[in-house]
Amino acid sequence: MDKILVIGACGQLGTELTLKLRELFGTENVIASDLREAADLIKDGPFESLDVMNKEALDALIAKHQITQIYHLAAILSAKGEQNPKFAWDLNMTSLLNVLEAGKNGVSKIYWPSSIAVFGPGTPKTKTPQNTVMDPNTVYGISKLAGERWCEWYHQKHGVDVRSIRYPGLIGYKAQPGGGTTDYAVDIFWKAILEGNYDCFLKEDSLLPMMYMDDAVKATIDIMQADAQQVKVRSSYNVSAISFSPAMIYDEIVKRYPDFKINYAPDFRQQIADSWPNSIDDTEARSDWQWKPDFDLKKMVDTMLDNLESILVTAK
Numbered sequence: 404m405d406k407i408l409v410i411g412a413c414g415q416l417g418t419e420l421t422l423k424l425r426e427l428f429g430t431e432n433v434i435a436s437d438l439r440e441a442a443d444l445i446k447d448g449p450f451e452s453l454d455v456m457n458k459e460a461l462d463a464l465i466a467k468h469q470i471t472q473i474y475h476l477a478a479i480l481s482a483k484g485e486q487n488p489k490f491a492w493d494l495n496m497t498s499l500l501n502v503l504e505a506g507k508n509g510v511s512k513i514y515w516p517s518s519i520a521v522f523g524p525g526t527p528k529t530k531t532p533q534n535t536v537m538d539p540n541t542v543y544g545i546s547k548l549a550g551e552r553w554c555e556w557y558h559q560k561h562g563v564d565v566r567s568i569r570y571p572g573l574i575g576y577k578a579q580p581g582g583g584t585t586d587y588a589v590d591i592f593w594k595a596i597l598e599g600n601y602d603c604f605l606k607e608d609s610l611l612p613m614m615y616m617d618d619a620v621k622a623t624i625d626i627m628q629a630d631a632q633q634v635k636v637r638s639s640y641n642v643s644a645i646s647f648s649p650a651m652i653y654d655e656i657v658k659r660y661p662d663f664k665i666n667y668a669p670d671f672r673q674q675i676a677d678s679w680p681n682s683i684d685d686t687e688a689r690s691d692w693q694w695k696p697d698f699d700l701k702k703m704v705d706t707m708l709d710n711l712e713s714i715l716v717t718a719k
């Protein structure tokens with residue numbers, strides 16, 4: 404029986420991934436860990452406080468629970484990273500190297516997410532291919548690109564079974580986003596329901612690749628469940644689901660909230676968004692491990708509104 408450690412389990416992705424892993428593998432077999440206190444949704448299962456920068460503490464936790472798989476999600480995201488570049492670089496790199504060393508020393512499978520932030524202004528913007536120009540101009544993107552190279556290196560040189568996906572912007576309702584450039588696409592739902600207006604920090608036509616959280620969790624678990632031979636890309640896979648702009652998501656929300664207003668006030672995050680692709684070609688993920696998304700824009704907006712309405716109305 405696998406024993407799974409989720410690092411960064413209280414974050415936007417970690418909360419939902421931990422819930423799903425516990426459903427599939429049994430609550431007692433999925434150890435959540437984070438710097439923060441256990442988030443409400445995951446505090447009913449095993450939880451350990453962990454600073455992943457502390458290699459001895461990580462190794463001790465792996466030994467204590469006889470961990471066989473690690474999902475390493477702790478990171479500083481794109482917008483926060485630009486505000487504290489050295490800290491973002493240190494955290495994103497050292498934590499990954501600590502986890503990859505654990506893979507070298509016996510943990511049998513590792514998952515680590517990359518991002519569309521690995522692409523940059525020189526990358527073809529539309530249907531960005533798996534292998535192309537990669538010239539990220541954010542510290543976050545630079546750290547993810549370096550991380551991809553480290554993953555491939557540990558796989559080739561030390562046989563570490565590490566698997567990775569380049570997520571687009573992730574949208575979910577169970578946990579708040581942690582400081583990325585696509586956070587607007589979560590905030591906008593809360594504002595539509597609670598306040599009736601939203602100041603958007605990106606321009607109305609900023610088209611970016613996005614994904615509903617259930618699809619992100621499905622892709623993550625699918626690549627981890629695939630046979631090792633199917634996982635041919637050992638840096639990180641492109642995956643794609645939906646591309647939309649603030650105006651496009653607004654048009655969908657306004658169908659249910661006709662009085663909802665949006666105002667565009669781009670800030671420093673616009674420049675980051677401008678350096679990223681509009682859409683992603685994920686041919687390799689589709690053919691190697693049969694990736695396929697379930698959510699389009701309409702289904703995602705309906706699901707977000709249905710769930711947030713019931714949470715926010717119950718909370719009143």
Ligand SMILES: NC(=O)c1ccc[n+]([C@@H]2O[C@H](COP(=O)([O-])OP(=O)(O)OC[C@H]3O[C@@H](n4cnc5c(N)ncnc54)[C@H](O)[C@@H]3O)[C@@H](O)[C@H]2O)c1
Nearest residue numbers: 411413414415416438454455477478516518570572573581
């Ligand atoms: N959310 C997105 O849209 C998105 C897009 C692309 C890639 N990703 C990647 O997915 C992963 C998870 O992203 P997220 O949105 O859930 O991030 P998040 O910021 O919401 O969560 C990260 C979690 O890591 C924890 N953490 C930070 N430093 C830590 C440390 N030293 N030790 C242990 N825990 C620590 C934080 O407390 C937080 O709970 C990250 O690697 C991120 O780069 C996310």
